[in-house]
Amino acid sequence: MSGFSLLNGVRILEVAQLAPASLGGHLADLGAEVIKVESGPLGDPVRVGGSRAVGDPDGPAFMHLRWNRGKKSVALDLRSAEGKQAFLDLARSCDAVIEGMRGGYLDWLDLGFDRLREMNPKIVLCTVSGMGTDGPYQGLGTGGPVFDAYAGLREVTTPDEPPVDGIAGSTSPPIAMYALGAYGAMGLLAALHRANVTGTGGRVEVSGIDVAAAWMPDLGDAELNRDRSIPRPTWLPDGRLPDWPRLEAYRTEDGKAVLFGSHVEKFWCNFLVAVGREDLADIDLTAADEEAPQRAEHVWRELRQIFAQRTRQEWMDLFLAHGIAGGPVNTVAEMFDDPHFRARDTTYRVDYPGVGELEFLVSPVRVAGEKFAPALPPRAGADTARVLRDIAGYDDARIAAVADRHLYARTVEKVE
Numbered sequence: 458m459s460g461f462s463l464l465n466g467v468r469i470l471e472v473a474q475l476a477p478a479s480l481g482g483h484l485a486d487l488g489a490e491v492i493k494v495e496s497g498p499l500g501d502p503v504r505v506g507g508s509r510a511v512g513d514p515d516g517p518a519f520m521h522l523r524w525n526r527g528k529k530s531v532a533l534d535l536r537s538a539e540g541k542q543a544f545l546d547l548a549r550s551c552d553a554v555i556e557g558m559r560g561g562y563l564d565w566l567d568l569g570f571d572r573l574r575e576m577n578p579k580i581v582l583c584t585v586s587g588m589g590t591d592g593p594y595q596g597l598g599t600g601g602p603v604f605d606a607y608a609g610l611r612e613v614t615t616p617d618e619p620p621v622d623g624i625a626g627s628t629s630p631p632i633a634m635y636a637l638g639a640y641g642a643m644g645l646l647a648a649l650h651r652a653n654v655t656g657t658g659g660r661v662e663v664s665g666i667d668v669a670a671a672w673m674p675d676l677g678d679a680e681l682n683r684d685r686s687i688p689r690p691t692w693l694p695d696g697r698l699p700d701w702p703r704l705e706a707y708r709t710e711d712g713k714a715v716l717f718g719s720h721v722e723k724f725w726c727n728f729l730v731a732v733g734r735e736d737l738a739d740i741d742l743t744a745a746d747e748e749a750p751q752r753a754e755h756v757w758r759e760l761r762q763i764f765a766q767r768t769r770q771e772w773m774d775l776f777l778a779h780g781i782a783g784g785p786v787n788t789v790a791e792m793f794d795d796p797h798f799r800a801r802d803t804t805y806r807v808d809y810p811g812v813g814e815l816e817f818l819v820s821p822v823r824v825a826g827e828k829f830a831p832a833l834p835p836r837a838g839a840d841t842a843r844v845l846r847d848i849a850g851y852d853d854a855r856i857a858a859v860a861d862r863h864l865y866a867r868t869v870e871k872v873e
Contacts, residue, residue: 460527460831461824464489467649470548471528472535473557474501476601476665477585478524479638480645481555485527486820486831492547492844493528493835496535497863500837501525512812517834522817524638525834531845532838532864535566539859544568545576546849552652553581553645559598560590560664570660580658583645585637589664601634604665608633610672633669640668691745699749700725700742702757706786707764714786715764715772724782731779732763805830838864 467489471481478493478501485491495501503525507518531547534540545568548554554573556563563569563582570582584590587599606613611629644661652658670677679686692698703725706716719725729735737759740752764772769785776783785795792798802819807830809815819829841860845851851859 460486460820460829461488461827463487468551469553470551471555473555475503476634476637477557480585480641482524483638483642491528493530494533495530495837496861527831529840529844530835530837532841532861534861543859548573549576550848555583557585560586560595574658579652581648581652582660583641584662585641587665601631604633604669605631607666608669610669633665636668637665693745699745702753702760709764709769711768713769715769716784716786718782727779728781
């Protein structure tokens with residue numbers, strides 16, 4: 458059972474591991490039937506990725522529980538002639554195929570777009586990879602932080618001492634890795650729309666490095682056009698606005714923090730009236746002259762003292778009461794205790810065999826009149842027999858012949 462009903466009737470065949478599996482995860486959340494092809498001995502490595510395991514030391518990872526929820530798992534050895542044929546027989550009735558390995562993986566197996574469209578002229582192939590399907594780095598093995606580092610999306614440090622945070626090169630979590638699936642889902646669904654209109658399928662591609670490169674146009678596009686653009690005179694030479702203290706984080710009385718977001722003049726005026734500091738309105742925070750940095754630093758010091766006089770929740774109450782822009786600065790744990798988070802239908806619960814009830818975040822997409830409640834991810838290869846029988850029309854003997862012997866044998870043993 459997948460999440461919502463928006464994509465009910467859409468069938469997707471997925472060959473993907475790790476972060477690219479999130480593409481099929483987004484589609485399954487929206488209601489698509491996603492058939493995940495896995496091979497032994499463990500299937501998708503994301504099943505056991507991450508520092509925390511559910512239930513026991515070999516239990517599933519939370520990325521797996523998110524990205525593979527609501528899917529079906531079929532164990533096929535795509536290197537064998539029988540496995541290749543089974544893959545094509547399944548693709549015949551699918552709307553799209555996700556290739557989430559290194560670019561060109563399905564071509565290498567002789568299962569690429571040309572073979573697929575022989576079986577199904579309307580099929581869409583969406584390739585999701587780290588470095589893309591062309592260029593000198595095409596075959597380079599990569600991972601999430603590499604995408605951001607390649608595009609200069611974040612600062613990467615090379616410390617002289619061993620890092621203590623466990624994240625390679627930086628303390629920031631990767632951006633492009635998590636955005637990869639969303640861009641892939643957007644491209645795949647657009648290609649499906651065109652295929653339904655024209656009757657002809659097509660190929661789309663999303664790579665981690667392209668996502669990282671395109672993520673912030675004020676960095677990438679500005680650099681591409683540096684010689685055809687000029688610094689905006691209303692900004693400071695260091696790239697900040699003269700009123701940057703109105704867009705800054707401040708420590709509160711209880712040791713927590715709020716992010717002040719009152720760049721717009723009406724929010725700034727509302728704030729000054731609410732805290733009885735209308736005198737700060739007389740300080741010019743719009744001009745970018747030589748004295749602008751000193752004026753901004755003075756306002757920043759005043760705001761530091763002001764925000765230290767109330768707790769974070771008291772500031773939230775004041776922001777709401779007086780029409781002031783801003784928000785709380787939370788840790789992940791604090792977000793779950795935030796009253797706004799608790800008031801929204803933002804998590805769901807599901808029973809996990811042998812563990813008990815687990816709680817997960819819902820899809821960020823909300824569908825009116827529907828409740829998000831996807832099934833847990835399947836065991837690797839758990840749906841092999843049912844899918845091959847119902848979709849490809851295979852009998853038990855043929856199923857046993859084409860299935861990946863590692864995963865399928867383990868599945869049969871568990872059923873028995």
